[in-house]
Structure formats: C-alpha cells, structure tokens
Amino acid sequence: MVLKDILNNYHTELDALYGKDEVNSFFGILMEHYLESKRIQLVLNPEYNITAKQGILFLNALSDLKNHKPIQYVIGETEFYGLSFKVNKHTLIPRPETEELVTFILEDVTSNTVEKSLNILDIGTGTGCIAISLAKNLAKANVSALDVSKEALSIAEQNSELNKVVVGFIHDDILNPSHAKLISVSHKFDIIVSNPPYVRNLEKEEIKPNVLDNEPHLALFVEDDNPLQFYKVICEFAQLNLKDKGALYLEINEYLGEDMIQLLNDFGFKSIELKTDIFGKDRMIKGIK
Numbered sequence: 069m070v071l072k073d074i075l076n077n078y079h080t081e082l083d084a085l086y087g088k089d090e091v092n093s094f095f096g097i098l099m100e101h102y103l104e105s106k107r108i109q110l111v112l113n114p115e116y117n118i119t120a121k122q123g124i125l126f127l128n129a130l131s132d133l134k135n136h137k138p139i140q141y142v143i144g145e146t147e148f149y150g151l152s153f154k155v156n157k158h159t160l161i162p163r164p165e166t167e168e169l170v171t172f173i174l175e176d177v178t179s180n181t182v183e184k185s186l187n188i189l190d191i192g193t194g195t196g197c198i199a200i201s202l203a204k205n206l207a208k209a210n211v212s213a214l215d216v217s218k219e220a221l222s223i224a225e226q227n228s229e230l231n232k233v234v235v236g237f238i239h240d241d242i243l244n245p246s247h248a249k250l251i252s253v254s255h256k257f258d259i260i261v262s263n264p265p266y267v268r269n270l271e272k273e274e275i276k277p278n279v280l281d282n283e284p285h286l287a288l289f290v291e292d293d294n295p296l297q298f299y300k301v302i303c304e305f306a307q308l309n310l311k312d313k314g315a316l317y318l319e320i321n322e323y324l325g326e327d328m329i330q331l332l333n334d335f336g337f338k339s340i341e342l343k344t345d346i347f348g349k350d351r352m353i354k355g356i357k
C-alpha cells in the first residue's frame with residue numbers, strides 16, 4: 069500500500085473535523101508509532117510503501133480519530149515530563165499543567181542544596197505521571213502512589229517499569245482510606261501531592277467532546293455542591309500524615325483559587341502559595357504543615 073494514498077484519505081475524512089495541520093501532525097505521530105519513521109520520509113520518498121498489516125493499523129486509527137478518540141488513546145501512549153507513559157481508557161491523559169506542578173515541587177526540592185531521601189505520596193496517581201517523574205528526578209526519594217482504580221494502578225505499575233523507577237503502589241479510596249494500610253507503607257511523608265478530580269458538572273459544557281466521551285469520569289468530575297470534596301479529605305489526611313514542616317502540593321480548579329487558600333488556612337497550613345499556570349490561571353497551591 070502507498071502511504072501517501074492513506075494520508076490523502078486521512079485529509080478527506082478528517083480535515084473538516086480537526087483541520088489540515090492537526091491531521092498532518094496526527095499522521096506524523098502514527099508514522100513514528102507504527103513505522104518508526106518520521107513524516108519527512110513521506111516527503112523524501114513519495115512512493116513510501118507499507119505492508120497490508122501496517123495499512124490496517126492506519127485504517128483503524130482513522131476510524132478512531134473520526135470517532136473523536138484522542139490520539140494518545142489511539143496509540144496507547146503519551147509523553148510527560150520528557151518520559152513515555154502508557155495510557156488507556158482507565159487513565160486520564162496527563163496534562164501540561166500537571167508538568168508545571170511537578171516543576172513546582174522539583175524547584176522547591178532542588179533549591180534545598182542537600183538532596184535528602186524524601187518520603188513522597190501521590191494521591192490519585194492515574195498513569196503514575198507525577199509519582200514517576202518525581203522518582204526519576206529525585207534519585208534518593210522514596211515514592212508511593214495511591215489510586216482507587218485497580219485498572220489505572222496496573223498501567224501506573226507498567227509505567228514505573230518502563231521508566232525504570234521504583235514506586236510503591238497502593239490501592240485505596242482516599243475518601244474512605246484505611247489509614248493503617250498507608251501508614252504501614254511509610255511512617256510520615258515529607259511531601260504529599262495530588263491532582264484529584266476537580267471539574268464540576270456545571271463546567272461540563274466547557275469540556276470538549278473528545279474528553280467527555282473518552283476520558284474516565286472517575287478521574288475528572290465532582291459534584292457541584294461539594295467541589296472541594298477531595299481537597300478537604302486530602303488536607304485532613306495530610307495534616308495527619310505529613311511530617312512537621314512537610315509540604316502539600318495540589319493541582320486545583322482554576323475557578324477555585326481563593327476557596328483553596330481558605331481551605332488550606334482552615335486546615336492550619338502555613339506559607340500558603342497559590343500559583344498560576346502558563347495561561348495565567350490559578351492552577352497549583354502549596355501549604356506547609
């Protein structure tokens with residue numbers, strides 16, 4: 069099969085949905101994934117031929133893209149903090165703003181010139197992107213990560229192997245945690261980090277259909293009348309399980325920055341710092357026990 073013909077087919081079927089540039093970009097990603105070849109190869113060799121088996125992969129991907137499936141789920145992987153992560157329908161696709169949360173933590177830690185062996189816990193780990201990036205960049209850290217979804221934890225475990233780091237994974241429900249199980253993993257934590265579900269149902273109309281129809285709602289949504297449900301439980305948990313002067317880092321709903329400052333205050337956190345993301349939206353908060 070001639071690859072150029074498949075690309076033409078992609079443009080015919082998908083340009084109206086995504087625009088020409090995005091379709092070219094998808095095609096490049098698929099070429100790298102299925103053929104280990106850069107898109108420039110198609111320009112250099114217009115008669116680039118692929119096998120029938122490879123052709124089927126491209127046709128299946130086309131049908132997924134027509135159905136609004138995010139490209140990351142189509143190929144089953146994505147990149148986060150310069151590392152590769154497997155993703156599937158049970159895991160949220162890691163977002164760039166969460167990379168900023170990791171940077172926030174790493175900058176704080178590395179500004180303390182002596183790198184201690186920190187105990188870190190990531191709550192609601194999903195693909196494990198936060199926990200694994202921290203473990204990769206903090207060689208001496210002892211990192212644990214928790215999620216209520218067994219399916220997500222299975223992907224996170226595969227991702228820790230893929231990225232050659234050790235993370236202790238815990239299957240638990242943070243809304244109803246068996247604290248004994250956690251404390252047996254590690255006495256007290258220097259850092260607790262979380263990017264919990266925080267999108268209110270009333271914000272659903274701001275969410276694109278490809279997210280709504282494909283990403284796990286368990287990872288995204290909270291009730292309109294209790295939008296800080298996870299944060300309240302995590303603050304309480306952190307006050308119990310952080311060492312003195314330990315730090316809590318949270319990714320937050322951009323509309324709830326002031327409420328989050330109030331919440332951390334109410335739970336007795338000190339040196340509270342609200343941070344915006346690159347788009348100037350309130351996106352992260354830190355408090356010290």
Ligand SMILES: C[S@@+](CC[C@H](N)C(=O)[O-])C[C@H]1O[C@@H](n2cnc3c(N)ncnc32)[C@H](O)[C@@H]1O
Nearest residue numbers: 162192193194215216217241242243263264287
């Ligand atoms: C917004 S996602 C974050 C995933 C990942 N940490 C990231 O930043 O991409 C929230 C995660 O919390 C998990 N979660 C939802 N409810 C939970 C609960 N009650 N206890 C523990 N984890 C929960 C979901 O399975 C999901 O993986």
